[in-house]
Amino acid sequence: MNAQPSRRPLLALKGVTQTYRLARQSLFAARPILTVLDGIDFDVGPGEAVGLVGESGSGKTTLTRMLTGVERPQRGEVSFDGEDVWTMDAAERARFRRAVQVVLQNPRSSLDPRMRIGTSLLEPLRSLGVRGDHAARVHQVLDQVGLSRTALERFPHEFSGGQLQRIAIARALMPNPRVLIADEPVSALDVSIQAQVINLMQDLVHDLGLSLVFIAHDLSVVAYTTSRVSVMSAGRIVEVGRPLDLFTAPRAEATQSLVGAVLRVETGLAGHALD
Ligand SMILES: Nc1ncnc2c1ncn2[C@@H]1O[C@H](COP(=O)(O)OP(=O)(O)O)[C@@H](O)[C@H]1O
Ligand SMILES: [Mg+2]
Known part of the structure; x- marks a missing residue:
């Protein structure tokens, strides 16, 4: 499918290590150090959709914070379009912040309950200083995600998960x-709803040529x-590995235990999970 001989990653982590100092357990004890990311290599190419799975506490959200540049790793490199994210000039940094966006697990806590949906949608453009016809952009994006314009005047509590x-x-x-x-974007949703959101992300990647990093604790998702x-x-x-290979011949112990917990959402999907 990919015609280029050497695929250049769009967003990449190389040898990323991050440790946190925890609270002292007793008055004179040294503060224990927790290694949350340990020499991580991870990347996504232009228009590519990659997954990241692992049990709770394995470091997935911390890895997300490295990819978005909100936290600087103690060791290793974070690059966007071939540029080191932490040595970029202000203009490149602004371009990077705009180019990499996140969807979190719980939309009820990521959307301000006092803000109308229309205002929430405009907020990222304001904070990033994006110019242009914002009303037209809002309408275009509503169409892309299959929401009607009446949503704009409403508040978060009026919607389902x-x-x-x-x-x-x-x-x-x-x-x-x-x-x-997307950091566990369907973990807080009913199984019947999960498939709709997964299908939507699939369509967006296809229609818009987006790169997707899809994070879950469940391999089938x-x-x-x-x-x-x-x-x-x-x-x-x-x-x-490819999803099918991980399902049929998981090598690592962690993969084997994830494969034990699968194939729950599949029946709701418009297609075949393992094609
Ligand atoms: N700022 C922090 N200080 C101390 N420990 C942290 C911090 N952020 C995350 N952790 C710890 O790092 C580990 C990985 O967390 P996280 O990246 O949220 O995992 P996941 O998203 O896979 O559930 C957990 O043990 C968590 O408690
Ligand atoms: Mg997490």
Whole structure:
């Protein structure tokens, strides 16, 4: 499918290590150090959809904070379009912040309950200083996620969880990003609704040529949408493979235990998870 001989990653981590100092356990004890990311290599190419799975606490959200540049790793490199994110000049940094957008697990906490949906959608453009016809952009994005314009005047409490996650995806799309990072976007939703949101992300990647990093603790959730999945355990990437290979011949212990917990959402999907 990919004609280029050497695929250049759009967003990449190389040898990224991050440790946190925890609180002292007794008055004179040294503060214990927790290694949350341990020599992580991870990347996504232009228009590529990759998955990241791992049990809770394995470091997935910390890895997301590295990819978005909100936290600087102690060791290793974060690059966007070939440029080191932490040595970029202000203009490049602004371009990077706009190009990489995130969807979080719980739309009820990521959307301000006092703000009308229309105002929430415009907020990223304001904070990023994006110019242009914002009203036209709002309408375009609502169409892309399958929401009607009547949503704009309403408040978050008037929507179901699935609709709110659609709104959160719309908000992430507003600045016209090149990479969408979805950190457990369906974990808080009913299984019947999960498939709709997964299908929507699949369509967006296809229609808009977005790069997608789809994070979940469940392998079946990412299998349908992504072509390459990294498995994380205790701060390390322990296995990388095609979803089908990970299902049928999991090598790492962490992958094997994830495969035990699968194939629950598949029946709701418009297609075959393992094609
Ligand atoms: N700022 C922090 N200080 C201390 N520990 C942290 C911090 N952020 C995350 N952790 C710890 O790092 C580990 C990985 O967390 P996280 O990246 O949220 O995992 P996941 O998203 O896979 O559930 C957890 O043990 C968590 O408690
Ligand atoms: Mg997390």
